[in-house]
Structures are given as structure tokens and as C-alpha cells.
Amino acid sequence: MFRSFRMFALCLAMLAASSLASPPTGAANQTVVVYSVRNEQLIKPLFDRFTAETGITVKFTTADAAVLIERLAAEGKNGQADLLMTVDAGELWNAANRGLLRPTRSKILEANVPATLRDPENRWVGLSQRARTVVYHPERVEARLLGTYEDLAKPEWRGRLCLRSSKKVYNQSLVAMMISAQGEAATETFVRGWVANLAAPPFANDNQVIEAIAAGQCDVGLVNTYYLGRMLQRTHSLPVKIHWATQRGDGTHMNISGAGITRHARNPLAAQKLLEWLSAGEAQQLFASSNMEYPVNPKVEIDPLVQSWGRYTPSRINIVESGRHQAAAVRVMDRAGWR
Amino acid sequence: MQAPRRASLIIFLTAAPTLLVLAGLIGAWWSPAGDALQHQWRYLLPEATLNTVVLVVIVSAGSAILGTLLAALIALTEFPGRRFFSWALLLPLAMPGYVLAAVFAGSLDYASPLYTLIREQFGWQLASVRSLPGAALVLTLTLFPYVYLIAKVAFESAASRYTEAATLLGRTRLQATREILLPLATPAILAATALVAMETLADFGVVAALNVDTLTTTLYRAWYGMFSLVTAQQIAGFLVVIAVVLLMLEHRARSAVRFREYGGNAAHRQRLSAWQSAAALSFIGIILSSAFLWPTVHLISWAREHFATDIDSRYFGYLTRSLLLAGSGALVVVSVASVLAYARRSGPGVAGRLLAPVATSGYAIPGTVLAVGLYVPLTQTLPWLQGTLVILMIAYLARFLAVSHAPVSAGLARLPSAVDEAATLLGSSVGERLQRIHWPMLRGSVAAAFVLTFVDLMKELPITLLTRPFGFETLAVRVFELTAEGEWERAAVPSLVLVLVGLWPLKWLAGKMPHAS
Numbered sequence: 001m002f003r004s005f006r007m008f009a010l011c012l013a014m015l016a017a018s019s020l021a022s023p024p025t026g027a028a029n030q031t032v033v034v035y036s037v038r039n040e041q042l043i044k045p046l047f048d049r050f051t052a053e054t055g056i057t058v059k060f061t062t063a064d065a066a067v068l069i070e071r072l073a074a075e076g077k078n079g080q081a082d083l084l085m086t087v088d089a090g091e092l093w094n095a096a097n098r099g100l101l102r103p104t105r106s107k108i109l110e111a112n113v114p115a116t117l118r119d120p121e122n123r124w125v126g127l128s129q130r131a132r133t134v135v136y137h138p139e140r141v142e143a144r145l146l147g148t149y150e151d152l153a154k155p156e157w158r159g160r161l162c163l164r165s166s167k168k169v170y171n172q173s174l175v176a177m178m179i180s181a182q183g184e185a186a187t188e189t190f191v192r193g194w195v196a197n198l199a200a201p202p203f204a205n206d207n208q209v210i211e212a213i214a215a216g217q218c219d220v221g222l223v224n225t226y227y228l229g230r231m232l233q234r235t236h237s238l239p240v241k242i243h244w245a246t247q248r249g250d251g252t253h254m255n256i257s258g259a260g261i262t263r264h265a266r267n268p269l270a271a272q273k274l275l276e277w278l279s280a281g282e283a284q285q286l287f288a289s290s291n292m293e294y295p296v297n298p299k300v301e302i303d304p305l306v307q308s309w310g311r312y313t314p315s316r317i318n319i320v321e322s323g324r325h326q327a328a329a330v331r332v333m334d335r336a337g338w339r
Numbered sequence: 340m341q342a343p344r345r346a347s348l349i350i351f352l353t354a355a356p357t358l359l360v361l362a363g364l365i366g367a368w369w370s371p372a373g374d375a376l377q378h379q380w381r382y383l384l385p386e387a388t389l390n391t392v393v394l395v396v397i398v399s400a401g402s403a404i405l406g407t408l409l410a411a412l413i414a415l416t417e418f419p420g421r422r423f424f425s426w427a428l429l430l431p432l433a434m435p436g437y438v439l440a441a442v443f444a445g446s447l448d449y450a451s452p453l454y455t456l457i458r459e460q461f462g463w464q465l466a467s468v469r470s471l472p473g474a475a476l477v478l479t480l481t482l483f484p485y486v487y488l489i490a491k492v493a494f495e496s497a498a499s500r501y502t503e504a505a506t507l508l509g510r511t512r513l514q515a516t517r518e519i520l521l522p523l524a525t526p527a528i529l530a531a532t533a534l535v536a537m538e539t540l541a542d543f544g545v546v547a548a549l550n551v552d553t554l555t556t557t558l559y560r561a562w563y564g565m566f567s568l569v570t571a572q573q574i575a576g577f578l579v580v581i582a583v584v585l586l587m588l589e590h591r592a593r594s595a596v597r598f599r600e601y602g603g604n605a606a607h608r609q610r611l612s613a614w615q616s617a618a619a620l621s622f623i624g625i626i627l628s629s630a631f632l633w634p635t636v637h638l639i640s641w642a643r644e645h646f647a648t649d650i651d652s653r654y655f656g657y658l659t660r661s662l663l664l665a666g667s668g669a670l671v672v673v674s675v676a677s678v679l680a681y682a683r684r685s686g687p688g689v690a691g692r693l694l695a696p697v698a699t700s701g702y703a704i705p706g707t708v709l710a711v712g713l714y715v716p717l718t719q720t721l722p723w724l725q726g727t728l729v730i731l732m733i734a735y736l737a738r739f740l741a742v743s744h745a746p747v748s749a750g751l752a753r754l755p756s757a758v759d760e761a762a763t764l765l766g767s768s769v770g771e772r773l774q775r776i777h778w779p780m781l782r783g784s785v786a787a788a789f790v791l792t793f794v795d796l797m798k799e800l801p802i803t804l805l806t807r808p809f810g811f812e813t814l815a816v817r818v819f820e821l822t823a824e825g826e827w828e829r830a831a832v833p834s835l836v837l838v839l840v841g842l843w844p845l846k847w848l849a850g851k852m853p854h855a856s
Contacts, residue, residue: 040820041820041821042824059810060809061807062820062823064563064804067801067804070568070711070714070715071718073715074715074718075722079725080726165550167547167560169564200449200467201467202550204444204469204548206825215449326565327567331378334378334379
């Protein structure tokens with residue numbers, strides 16, 4: 001009896017000693033849990049580096065935004081997630097709107113991320129920018145004729161425009177930002193014009209839009225630039241070029257991939273540390289360049305290929321508007337018959 | 340407890356996971372959803388409903404005809420290479436619909452090399468596969484093996500004496516097949532066609548890749564685009580109603596088929612003449628090349644430059660986890676489906692008529708809606724289930740019960756209850772009856788159920804995606820990760836592994852099936 005008690009005490013002592021032996025920062029056994037819409041191949045290398053540098057482990061799972069948001073809501077206090085990471089501002093807006101994210105004041109994030117790419121109530125921040133703009137076939141389109149997104153609704157583009165399906169959130173966000181700038185009625189007129197100009201039924205993804213332009217099925221299209229970047233890496237001779245479209249009275253539509261700390265985060269400080277780490281330096285550069293996106297942090301260098309596409313004027317409207325008007329955008333696209 | 344009451348209770352229990360999801364869908368009808376549904380009715384739902392109905396009709400009819408023809412050819416005739424094609428025709432099962440759709444969209448559209456060549460050489464403008472007929476074609480090519488497999492089991496276990504008797508009565512082989520074997524196989528064909536119809540109702544991957552608007556895409560539009568899960572659930576409820584009606588019709592039609600038969604030797608296969616064999620082979624060849632061979636070659640060409648960089652030790656993990664999930668999932672689903680089929684047989688009351696179709700209607704609910712519909716109530720009431728495989732298994736059960744139930748119940752339907760009565764009179768126990776009479780006769784059906792479910796689970800995405808534990812990546816999850824931002828070429832690598840691994844259980848099945856020889 002006594003012996004077993006001694007054994008037990010010894011075990012306890014060893015356990016205590018081992019926990020005392022961990023670094024005084026307390027970081028060693030910390031874990032940040034991330035629910036991510038951004039793919040594994042774009043986040044895992046960064047998380048591994050973060051762990052190597054800080055000792056904080058990152059656990060993550062991926063799925064569609066709508067699904068992860070329902071999951072967060074259902075798990076509530078019992079949930080494990082500290083961070084929700086998405087590839088669209090509207091999705092973050094939705095999560096924040098449902099009270100699933102908490103405000104975080106961070107001098108570092110405020111310094112690194114421009115105000116238009118952050119939630120005005122500090123519940124989420126952008127971590128990379130994704131430009132959605134006009135691409136065209138240089139032999140069949142004179143670049144000087146290209147202007148705004150709205151210009152693509154003009155009759156001279158009849159039968160020459162290719163669009164991706166309006167089911168994709170990237171198009172919904174673009175239209176939502178147009179609604180924010182010029183109202184629903186005007187936006188609907190332009191969207192109707194686009195639909196009237198379609199050369200083919202909308203495509204399932206941006207790659208197909210680019211391929212259709214290259215093959216001559218249409219002359220212009222709207223895509224996220226990184227899709228073109230990826231294709232240019234494989235085929236240098238692709239006859240598709242980027243035009244930096246502006247919105248009337250505003251700049252190019254820059255969506256974000258971003259993240260926010262969850263309402264019931266168990267480890268909000270470590271999650272904040274991860275956000276701050278991702279917003280600066282090499283991590284920020286890698287976060288953007290691994291998918292040929294634009295960094296949010298203006299001090300960070302842009303990938304050379306991406307840089308070769310030239311300078312653009314980004315939209316000055318806060319990206320939060322894309323979430324606020326997303327449902328209205330879907331209705332506009334439905335009414336206009338954009339499938 | 341009385342046998343019928345016990346049967347009702349069992350049916351209720353097997354239906355419980357689906358009922359939980361349905362409760363949420365029904366609840367949605369009483370939830371305030373603003374005017375999202377009205378908006379959808381005005382602009383989307385009429386066309387989407389029409390497209391869905393047309394798609395279900397074409398795909399069901401196409402799969403039923405194609406599957407039955409091929410099954411009859413393989414089961415009732417003899418020609419060179421028949422044994423090989425007997426299992427090779429199952430190969431399209433291994434090809435996920437969303438992958439086939441991507442391959443078709445990449446090669447049968449304006450920008451594809453083939454269309455470009457034809458346009459430049461002949462000046463022809465060919466129709467794009469990104470259309471309703473295109474979606475019907477892709478779905479038929481992925482779903483016909485359900486009918487083929489289940490009908491083949493039925494044909495092969497059909498007794499030769501029927502055909503012999505018919506021949507003695509002066510009927511030709513063709514007449515005998517049409518008048519006797521076809522009615523005998525009808526329950527099986529109907530059950531399989533109902534599966535095809537439900538899978539088509541719930542499909543999102545194929546129609547999204549080809550940009551065809553159906554009820555499913557409309558549902559996701561309301562949820563993902565307008566943030567209205569309630570509207571999505573309302574539309575999903577509509578899908579379930581269609582499915583339950585289909586299943587009840589199927590069950591009625593099946594009960595109307597009076598033929599029952601028992602064991603015996605299988606039919607002698609009729610040897611085809613040289614030109615008949617050539618015709619049969621080219622028919623099978625066309626189907627197999629378009630549904631499997633050509634898409635596989637296409638995937639290889641996509642995957643070529645990524646094999647070296649993408650295949651590493653992680654794939655061992657993806658593969659193991661895929662096999663583990665699909666294997667254990669199929670085991671669970673087949674067991675419960677068999678219990679359900681037996682309960683339904685012994686207690687054909689209200690529960691059997693109404694509750695059993697409900698239990699299997701989960702197959703018509705789009706996977707994501709079903710996954711969320713189960714995950715939300717389960718984690719709220721039993722938070723400790725989070726991150727375990729229990730929720731995953733319950734969700735698999737709710738969604739795939741139909742896939743296992745169809746072949747097993749079709750097999751049971753061929754087993755006359757007189758056999759059981761005779762056995763009971765002879766004083767044999769239930770266990771003895773199951774082991775000595777039922778199992779030998781049902782073996783083929785159970786094996787078919789296992790393989791269909793296994794292959795479906797290998798390809799399954801939404802449920803696995805939502806409920807998997809941290810870091811529990813499978814091949815299907817890997818495909819999702821790579822396609823989420825359109826990296827189809829890279830996604831071809833896990834897709835190929837998925838297809839190739841799917842082959843092994845099919846090969847194994849071919850060995851297990853009761854060969855009529």
C-alpha cells in the first residue's frame with residue numbers, strides 16, 4: 001500500500017517537474033485551431049514555419065465557408081476553433097454579422113493592413129488581396145478601348161464577353177461592390193448589359209474563361225488575376241493580357257483572403273499572434289505569392305510575375321461592403337439572368 | 340413484443356438519423372426566411388425544377404436501359420472477353436461524377452483541342468457539353484453501373500428452368516428473356532433505377548461543373564450566396580418529398596411483380612455468333628471508353644507533370660484513411676441496411692410502407708445539407724461527439740442507407756416466404772435459416788451492396804469534409820483542396836489514385852459474385 005502510494009507521489013512529482021521544465025513563455029504547449037476555407041497547400045507551409053518560429057502548434061481543418069460558419073455557430077462555447085480563415089470578404093462579414101467573431105485591437109495589424117481591407121469593427125483583417133479584373137485577347141482587342149467594368153455592358157462587346165457562373169462568390173462580391181458604389185438599379189442595368197454581351201453560357205471556373213479567350217470563343221472576360229498567373233507559369237505564350245479595370249468613380253475590385261478570431265476562441269492571444277505574424281515580413285510575402293495574389297501589407301514586395309502586370313488603382317471603398325450587399329448582388333444577378 | 344411491432348421499432352431506429360435531418364428540413368418551413376424563397380420562385384425555381392425533372396427522367400431511363408442491356412448481355416450470353424467485361428463494366432463506378440464532368444468540360448467544349456481541331460479542319464461548330472443534355476450524359480455514364488450490377492445479380496441468380504420451360508413451350512430465347520427473365524429482374528432494376536434517380540436529384544458536382552441550374556444549385560445559391568440556410572433547407576425538403584414519392588412508387592411497382600423464384604441452376608448462356616459478338620463488344624467498348632478509359636487517359640495526361648512533385652509519403656496516409664473510412668462505413672451501412680430489409684420483410688405494416696422509404700430518402704438530400712443537418716443538432720446535444728468518427732458514421736448511414744438497401748432488399752424479394760415457413764415447420768432456428776438458406780442466396784446481393792457503398796464512400800466529400808477529425812485528410816478531401824481554386828491538373832493526381840484504388844474492391848467483388856458457371 002505504502003509502496004504504491006510512493007510510486008504515485010513519484011509520478012506526480014515527475015509530472016510537475018516536466019510541466020515546470022517547459023519554457024517560461026508558456027508557448028510550447030499552445031495550440032491555435034484554424035477553420036479555413038483557404039486550401040491546405042496555401043496555408044500549411046506557413047503554419048509549419050509559424051510553429052518552428054514560435055513553438056505554437058497550429059491545427060486546422062478545411063471546408064466551404066458556409067459550412068464552417070454553421071459549424072462554428074453550432075459548436076458555440078464547446079467549439080475548438082480560434083481562427084476562421086476565408087477567401088472572400090463577404091464570408092467574413094457573414095461570420096461577423098452572426099456574432100461568431102470577436103473584435104481584436106492590434107497596433108501591428110493596424111499598421112500592416114490598410115483600413116479598407118479590415119473590418120471597421122476589428123473583427124477580421126485581410127491577409128492577401130485578390131484582384132478581379134478584365135482580361136483580353138491582345139490581337140482582337142485594342143487595349144485603349146478597355147475602360148471600366150461597366151464599359152463591358154456596351155453594345156460593342158456583344159457576343160464577345162465571357163463570364164464565370166454567378167454562383168461563385170468572387171462575382172457576387174464584385175457586383176456587391178458595384179451596388180455599394182452606385183446603387184442597385186444602376187448596377188442591374190450594367191449586369192444586364194454583361195449578360196446580353198455573353199459569347200457563351202457562363203463557365204464553371206476562371207480557368208475556362210481564360211481558355212475561352214485564348215481559343216477565340218470570346219475577346220474579354222473577368223477573372224481573378226492569380227488564375228492567369230498560374231496558367232502563364234505553364235504556358236508563356238498564352239495570348240491573354242490583363243487590363244486594370246476601374247469602377248466608375250472608384251478603383252479595381254480587390255477582394256481579400258482574410259481571417260478573424262472566433263467569439264469563443266480558447267487561445268485568442270496565440271491566434272492574434274498568428275494573424276500579426278501573417279501580416280508582416282516574409283510570412284506576408286509568402287502568403288500572397290504562393291498563390292500569386294497581392295500582399296495587403298504595402299511594405300512587402302510583390303511576386304515578380306505579378307509585378308509585371310503593372311500598377312493599378314485599388315478600390316477605395318471598404319471591402320466590408322461586399323458582404324453587406326452580397327445577398328442584394330445575388331438578387332440582381334438572378335433578375336438579370338446571369339446563371 | 341410481437342413480431343410486427345418489433346419490426347416497426349427496428350425500422351424506426353434505422354430511420355432515426357434521416358428523421359433527425361428531416362426534422363430540421365421540416366422545421367425550416369416554419370422558420371422566417373424573409374422573401375428569399377419568393378425571389379427564387381420568381382427567378383430561378385421554375386427553370387431549376389424543370390431542369391431537375393428532365394435530368395432525373397433522362398438519367399433514370401438512360402441508366403435503366405443501358406444497365407439492363409449490359410447486364411443481360413453479360414449474364415445471359417457468352418462471347419469472347421465476357422468474363423473480363425463482367426467486372427470491367429463496374430469500373431465507371433470508381434470515377435467520381437465531378438471528375439468525369441471536369442474531364443468532359445475540358446475536352447468537349449469550344450476551347451478544347453478536339454473541338455479546335457474539328458473547327459479548323461471542317462469548320463463545324465459542335466454543341467458544348469456544358470448543357471442539360473451534357474449533364475444527363477455525364478450522369479448516365481457514372482450511374483448506369485448501379486443498374487448493371489444489381490440487374491446482373493438478378494439475371495444470374497434466375498433459374499435456368501424458367502428459360503428451359505419457356506423454350507420447351509416454343510418460345511425463342513429472346514422471347515423467354517423478355518417475358519420471363521426481365522419480369523424476374525424487374526424488382527432489382529426498379530430498385531437500382533430509384534437509386535440513380537435519387538443520386539441525380541442530390542447531385543451538385545456534375546451540374547455545377549457544367550453550369551446547369553437544378554434544385555440543388557438553387558439551394559446552394561440561397562445558402563452560400565444569400566446566407567439563407569433556411570431557404571436551402573426548404574428546397575432540400577422539396578427534394579426529399581420527390582424522393583419519398585419515387586421510393587413509394589418503386590415499392591408499389593415492385594410488389595406488383597408477383598414472380599418469385601428460388602435458387603436452382605443459372606441459365607445456360609447463349610453463345611453469340613461472330614458478328615453478334617463483334618456488335619456486343621463494340622457496344623461495350625464504346626460505353627467503357629467514354630465512361631472510364633478515355634477520362635482516365637485524360638487524367639493521366641493532366642497528372643503527368645505533377646506526379647513527381649505531388650506524390651509523396653502523405654499519399655500513403657490519404658489512401659489508408661480513405662480505405663479505412665470507406666471500409667468501416669460500408670460495413671456499418673450494409674449491416675443496418677440488411678436489418679432494415681429484414682424488418683421490412685417481416686413487418687409490412689405502416690412502418691414498412693412509410694417509414695422505410697423515409698429511412699432511405701437521405702440519398703436524395705445533397706450531402707452538405709445532410710451533413711450540416713446532422714452535425715448541428717448532434718454537437719449541440721452531445722458536444723463530446725465533436726471530432727470523433729461517430730458523427731461521420733451516423734451521417735454516412737443517413738445518406739447511403741439506400742445504396743445498400745436497394746440490392747439487399749431486391750435480393751430478399753426473390754426469396755419466397757414459403758421457404759422460411761417450411762424451414763420453421765422443420766424446426767430450424769432463425770440462425771440456422773439465415774446461415775443455410777438465406778446467406779447462400781443473398782451473398783451476391785450483399786456483396787453488391789458492400790461494393791456500391793464502399794465505392795460511393797470513397798468518392799464521398801461533403802460529409803467527410805465537415806465531420807472529419809483534425810488532419811484526417813482523405814483522397815476525396817485532397818481532390819477538393821486542389822480544385823477549390825481551380826487547380827484541376829494537380830487534382831488529377833489524387834483523382835487517379837482514387838479511381839485506381841476504387842478498382843480493387845470491384846475486382847474483389849467479381850470474385851465474390853455467384854458465378855453462374
